[in-house]
Amino acid sequence: MSIKLEVKHLYKVFGDEPAKAIEMAKQGMGKDEIFTKTGMALGVKDVSLQIHTGEIFVIMGLSGSGKSTLVRLLNRLIEPSAGQVLLDGDDIAAMSDEALRNVRLKKISMVFQSFALMPHLSVLENTAFGLELAGISVSERHEKALQALQQVGLEAHQHAYPDELSGGMQQRVGLARALAIDPEVLLMDEAFSALDPLIRTGMQDELVQLQAKYQRTIVFISHDLDEAMRIGDRIAIMQGGEVVQVGTPDDILHNPANDYVRSFFQGVNVSQVFTAKDICRRKQSTIIRKTLEGGVVAAIAQLQEADRDFGYVVDKEGRFEGIVSLASLWSAEKSGKSLMAACLLDLPTVNADASLSEIISVIAQAPCAVPVVDDHQQYLGLITRAQLLQALDREEGTNP
Amino acid sequence: MTTTTETADPWSSAAPPADRSMASDPWGNAPSADAQASGSSWLTASSEQAPITNTWLDPFQVEWFDLRGIVNTGVKHLVENFRGFFDVAKQPVDWMLEIFTLALTSAHPFVVIALFALVCWQVSGWRLALGGIVSLVFLGAMSVWDESMITLALVLTSVFFCLLIGIPTGILMSRSEGFARALRPILDAMQTTPAFVYLVPIVMLFGIGRVPGVIVTIIFAMPPLIRLTHLGIKQVPADLIEASRAFGASRRQILYRVQLPLAVPTIMAGVNQTLMLSLSMVVIASMIAVPGLGLMVLRGIGRLDVGLATVGGLGIVMLAILLDRMTQSLGRDARERGTRHWYESGPIGWIYRQFKTQSKN
Numbered sequence: 044m045s046i047k048l049e050v051k052h053l054y055k056v057f058g059d060e061p062a063k064a065i066e067m068a069k070q071g072m073g074k075d076e077i078f079t080k081t082g083m084a085l086g087v088k089d090v091s092l093q094i095h096t097g098e099i100f101v102i103m104g105l106s107g108s109g110k111s112t113l114v115r116l117l118n119r120l121i122e123p124s125a126g127q128v129l130l131d132g133d134d135i136a137a138m139s140d141e142a143l144r145n146v147r148l149k150k151i152s153m154v155f156q157s158f159a160l161m162p163h164l165s166v167l168e169n170t171a172f173g174l175e176l177a178g179i180s181v182s183e184r185h186e187k188a189l190q191a192l193q194q195v196g197l198e199a200h201q202h203a204y205p206d207e208l209s210g211g212m213q214q215r216v217g218l219a220r221a222l223a224i225d226p227e228v229l230l231m232d233e234a235f236s237a238l239d240p241l242i243r244t245g246m247q248d249e250l251v252q253l254q255a256k257y258q259r260t261i262v263f264i265s266h267d268l269d270e271a272m273r274i275g276d277r278i279a280i281m282q283g284g285e286v287v288q289v290g291t292p293d294d295i296l297h298n299p300a301n302d303y304v305r306s307f308f309q310g311v312n313v314s315q316v317f318t319a320k321d322i323c324r325r326k327q328s329t330i331i332r333k334t335l336e337g338g339v340v341a342a343i344a345q346l347q348e349a350d351r352d353f354g355y356v357v358d359k360e361g362r363f364e365g366i367v368s369l370a371s372l373w374s375a376e377k378s379g380k381s382l383m384a385a386c387l388l389d390l391p392t393v394n395a396d397a398s399l400s401e402i403i404s405v406i407a408q409a410p411c412a413v414p415v416v417d418d419h420q421q422y423l424g425l426i427t428r429a430q431l432l433q434a435l436d437r438e439e440g441t442n443p
Numbered sequence: 444m445t446t447t448t449e450t451a452d453p454w455s456s457a458a459p460p461a462d463r464s465m466a467s468d469p470w471g472n473a474p475s476a477d478a479q480a481s482g483s484s485w486l487t488a489s490s491e492q493a494p495i496t497n498t499w500l501d502p503f504q505v506e507w508f509d510l511r512g513i514v515n516t517g518v519k520h521l522v523e524n525f526r527g528f529f530d531v532a533k534q535p536v537d538w539m540l541e542i543f544t545l546a547l548t549s550a551h552p553f554v555v556i557a558l559f560a561l562v563c564w565q566v567s568g569w570r571l572a573l574g575g576i577v578s579l580v581f582l583g584a585m586s587v588w589d590e591s592m593i594t595l596a597l598v599l600t601s602v603f604f605c606l607l608i609g610i611p612t613g614i615l616m617s618r619s620e621g622f623a624r625a626l627r628p629i630l631d632a633m634q635t636t637p638a639f640v641y642l643v644p645i646v647m648l649f650g651i652g653r654v655p656g657v658i659v660t661i662i663f664a665m666p667p668l669i670r671l672t673h674l675g676i677k678q679v680p681a682d683l684i685e686a687s688r689a690f691g692a693s694r695r696q697i698l699y700r701v702q703l704p705l706a707v708p709t710i711m712a713g714v715n716q717t718l719m720l721s722l723s724m725v726v727i728a729s730m731i732a733v734p735g736l737g738l739m740v741l742r743g744i745g746r747l748d749v750g751l752a753t754v755g756g757l758g759i760v761m762l763a764i765l766l767d768r769m770t771q772s773l774g775r776d777a778r779e780r781g782t783r784h785w786y787e788s789g790p791i792g793w794i795y796r797q798f799k800t801q802s803k804n
Contacts, residue, residue, distance in 0.1 A: 120689055147691035159686035163704045173690040175700070224690075 053126035058083025061124035104281035152221035156233035160205040167201040191223035211242035314400035323415040323424030363422040543596035565789035567772035594735035601660040613672025656733030667716035675709030711774030
């Protein structure tokens with residue numbers, strides 16, 4: 044995957060002598076210490092990131108962690124104190140005002156938490172705002188703006204004014220305005236945080252769908268782990284102006300770098316965040332190859348040796364075929380049937396991407412551990428009742 | 444040049460008798476002494492005249508520096524050397540005033556009334572149009588039509604120049620914090636200084652009559668427009684400015700496409716204030732021989748003719764209310780008036796609809 048946006052050793056100091064504060068930071072002093080000594084606030088401290096083309100990169104942190112400052116450094120709404128921001132290799136932090144304007148007009152656009160729509164312009168004019176600034180003719184920019192409005196499903200409201208729309212619709216206009224210039228990079232600063240939960244989830248789904256279609260590079264700022272997990276391809280977690288961990292949602296869930304990262308999961312609804320594949324485990328002892336030499340007899344021997352009552356039959360490509368029990372194997376042996384004939388009917392499997400809340404009842408009712416399969420029937424592992432309960436219990440759940 | 448302007452200056456001929464009358468003036472003592480001993484220190488001046496000196500017990504008996512003398516000589520210097528400049532400077536005001544006066548007084552009253560009614564209808568609605576017709580006809584019925592039109596011309600001229608100077612100044616203030624800080628005390632002074640104080644130097648510099656009257660009015664009426672333009676631009680939400688920057692707007696684009704459009708209601712409130720202050724200044728300006736409704740009031744007071752003063756005063760009030768309602772409705776946009784666009788209401792809206800139905804047929 045190619046790198047679209049790269050941040051190298053980026054610093055932002057709010058104060059008179061940034062060089063001094065950066066020096067102190069390099070010597071290992073913390074944000075608070077620097078503030079008490081010099082009165083300068085360290086907004087972003089030595090951040091280096093690589094954001095790939097076409098991914099949704101979520102920057103997550105609590106208020107004051109510097110995430111909003113960081114995203115504004117990416118399009119230089121805030122002037123960086125030191126470091127580089129490379130867009131396709133061009134350093135945004137160092138370019139001339141004219142070049143910077145050009146980047147903002149054509150390559151990077153932004154969606155704001157507060158929507159920031161122009162109250163004196165209609166929805167269509169708002170959407171065409173970026174194009175208007177670029178000096179594109181009325182007919183052309185209205186055409187493009189209308190296309191952008193269609194993407195967010197608001198073309199019917201093009202003549203309305205922002206104050207006539209609901210919050211969710213206003214943010215759709217904000218999104219359409221950012222999409223209208225057909226940007227390569229889309230910055231979204233807590234774009235959905237001001238919306239109520241139901242609409243927020245809807246917007247997240249829509250964003251993911253849009254992304255599936257257009258493959259833009261999106262940098263998404265959020266303080267909400269659920270949101271980050273839902274939409275992020277990769278997540279960077281910020282604390283006190285520093286990036287403490289970067290990784291895929293799974294990485295971060297399973298191997299949190301420190302207590303701060305772990306603390307994010309405290310308020311998280313695990314049953315929504317974890318999916319079946321997150322908690323399932325592969326136990327070699329219970330996997331019975333379909334091509335097993337010795338057939339039913341060998342299967343019985345394998346299960347007895349491992350002290351198990353149930354076995355899971357898998358073909359040589361790793362696809363799940365069925366579940367056998369010791370009892371069913373014995374009766375198959377008596378009547379001389381094959382391994383496949385011994386498979387029990389009516390036992391459930393769960394899909395890898397099903398959330399824990401969806402599988403609770405399945406697991407609770409199944410007589411045995413439930414196999415997890417993906418969309419291609421590939422066998423991924425088992426979930427037992429004990430595992431599920433463990434995962435649902437917060438303290439244990441973060442370290443399965 | 445100095446001598447010719449001095450003799451041509453109506454004020455300078457009035458100066459000597461004023462000097463003589465100083466003798467009977469209870470305050471006349473010091474200024475005449477200053478006039479002669481201008482430039483010499485207060486110590487020598489006071490030792491010649493009276494043994495009053497400042498002591499530690501009473502440090503403010505005698506002024507420490509002679510502001511009065513400085514201002515007097517300064518203004519005198521200006522009058523003597525820069526009269527030509529001020530004559531040129533007042534020319535644009537003169538032209539503008541001529542145009543407005545000519546247009547308003549030479550046209551048939553009914554034409555003026557009809558025009559007013561149309562403008563009222565456009566900016567507000569038929570109610571204000573009706574109110575405008577009634578109040579203007581009433582002015583005519585009191586037989587103060589000409590005076591009213593002269594006053595209106597004066598007010599319009601001063602508002603015109605207030606807009607011309609005030610709005611750019613307000614914009615400049617919003618762009619430069621230093622400029623704003625420097626200008627604020629000047630604006631305070633313009634608003635709070637009693638009009639009589641600068642009436643005298645204005646007369647000395649510009650003479651008497653309508654044009655100096657307009658200039659006095661401009662000085663008095665401009666500060667609220669500057670302040671409210673500044674305020675209107677300043678109060679545009681920061682996130683809108685940030686969003687504009689994020690989409691690549693230049694400073695000029697931010698000003699014209701975001702700040703000014705959003706500041707319009709506040710700026711219109713400033714225009715409204717400027718209009719009201721201009722009208723209230725008309726009476727004071729009539730002291731320097733400015734004709735119109737103000738002069739009627741002044742004459743009424745002078746002759747204890749309460750009726751005359753009432754007629755003039757009522758005329759001013761009616762003009763004030765009419766202009767106030769017009770500018771207030773300018774501050775509201777079309778949507779607050781129930782239409783989507785300004786061209787869909789009023790007489791222009793009527794024509795627009797005719798066009799639309801015609802093109803449909």
